[in-house]
Amino acid sequence: MKYSSGIIKPDGVERNLQDKIFDWFLDSGLVVLFQKTLMLNQGDIAIVYKYCMGTNHYPELEKFMMSGPVIFYVVKSNSDEAVDSLNRLVGSTDPKNSLKETIRGTYGTSVARNVIHSTQNKETFKTEIEHFLTKREILDMFI
Numbered sequence: 001m002k003y004s005s006g007i008i009k010p011d012g013v014e015r016n017l018q019d020k021i022f023d024w025f026l027d028s029g030l031v032v033l034f035q036k037t038l039m040l041n042q043g044d045i046a047i048v049y050k051y052c053m054g055t056n057h058y059p060e061l062e063k064f065m066m067s068g069p070v071i072f073y074v075v076k077s078n079s080d081e082a083v084d085s086l087n088r089l090v091g092s093t094d095p096k097n098s099l100k101e102t103i104r105g106t107y108g109t110s111v112a113r114n115v116i117h118s119t120q121n122k123e124t125f126k127t128e129i130e131h132f133l134t135k136r137e138i139l140d141m142f143i
Contacts, residue, residue: 008021009064009114034133060112087120094110095108103115
């Protein structure tokens with residue numbers, strides 16, 4: 001799949017890291033097709049972090065993700081491996097376990113405050129863009 005998506009989290013926006021993060025994307029062959037600043041609610045977080053629901057850190061993550069604006073983004077790759085390429089660039093969820101050559105390894109400070117979310121696979125990509133983007137935004141991006 002040539003597309004992937006994700007979210008620059010409140011700590012990334014607060015620290016004004018979006019341009020640096022988008023530069024990482026470009027340097028890795030990913031082009032930002034779309035970005036949108038949002039304030040998330042519990043329903044949004046339940047969609048993005050469905051796989052974390054019921055874990056001990058979910059309540060902290062939920063509270064943090066609603067603490068300030070985020071930037072939802074969509075990227076395109078020349079290869080058919082955009083999701084995997086983005087996830088390698090983003091790094092491990094825990095910045096302590098993430099390589100320094102990754103976004104989280106460079107900017108993250110904790111599991112929740114790790115600056116960025118990236119979609120897990122093509123199914124979650126579809127779910128996220130259909131949730132966060134209007135039909136018109138999706139059409140404009142892919143035409």
